[in-house]
Amino acid sequence: MRLLVVFSHPSQESYGAALYETACRTLRAAGHDLRCHDLYREGFNPVLSTDEWHGYLDKTDQIIARHPDHVADLLWAEGIVVIYPTWYYGPPAMLKGWLERVWLPGITFEVSDAKQRRPKPKMSHIRLFVGITTSGSPWWWIKLIRDPGRSLWTRGLRVLFNRQCKTVWQQLYNMNHTSDADRAAFLRKVERRLASL
Template identity: 45%
Template sequence: MRLLFIHAHPVPESFNRALCDCAVATARERGHEVRLIDLHAEGFNPVMSAEERRRYHDDAPPPEDVAPHIDALRWAEGLIFVYPTWWYSQPAILKGWMDRVWRPGVTFTVPAKDAPMRPALTNVRLIGVITTFGSPWWFWTLLMGAPGRRIILRGLRFCTARRTRSFWLGLHEMDTQTDSARRRYLELVRRRIARIPL
């Protein structure tokens, strides 16, 4: 499978980067075609300009910095997001990436009036998330309603193939976890990626 990993963490020596490295290495070992978008490493600009927004629904070519990301989305059969959950959702750079890259005509179509939107990224048949949280699971899930999960596994998934499969892996209370708990989570990530069919 052609797997596109999207990583969003500013610190290269972070545990989150270790999670990304583990997932990417496992996918390559299993024989998948792999691409990695490291948003911070490439200096991706998450801010949509006024002019970009004015042309958002036009058929004009996307901005030059966005075009390679669109190409990667169209290449991929699986999308795997690796990021920390901050303030109950995706980091700003990843949310900005969604705003700028998941555009009309690329990931969804806007048909005539009174007709529903339709998915356009039907080459994608797997979406996965590998994340960490500062909060306990009950706070994020029961009190906050899991907003970050809904954005990806409902919102973005709508734009993909009809029977797109998904997975969600999360390590809660990251700041107080032991080294052994982090190692167990890395192993969980490795096993889950190893199960993705070619």
């Protein structure tokens, strides 16, 4: 399967970087064709400028021209894998900005044509979504507040994908209090899950 892997963490020495390396190695070993983007290492600009905002609906090509490889890879992919730390119950600003500047009208959705209607999906080529994240909060608290990070991807954005799109979610909770053994066990869990896709 053609997979787009997107990683967002400012430190190359982070546990997130270990998750990214493990994911890419495992997916390649399983025979998948990967295109990978490490947003911080690439220096991706996550800020939607004033000019881009003014042309968001009718001059989308000007935004695409600033990072055509990201849009091309999104259109090429049959599956998307995102790897990031959960901060303030969602993705880092870098990854959120990637969504705002790459998942554009005409690329991932069409703006609805009337009130009370949701955007029209344009990503029927996406048949697999994988989210891998860590969070400082315990699992029970994340569930109590309705799992906003997971909901973003597997409910809010999932509707843009193929109707039969398979979703996989791997989250390590209590990150601030995990042991070396906890983190090693989660790496093995991620490796096993990705190897079985």
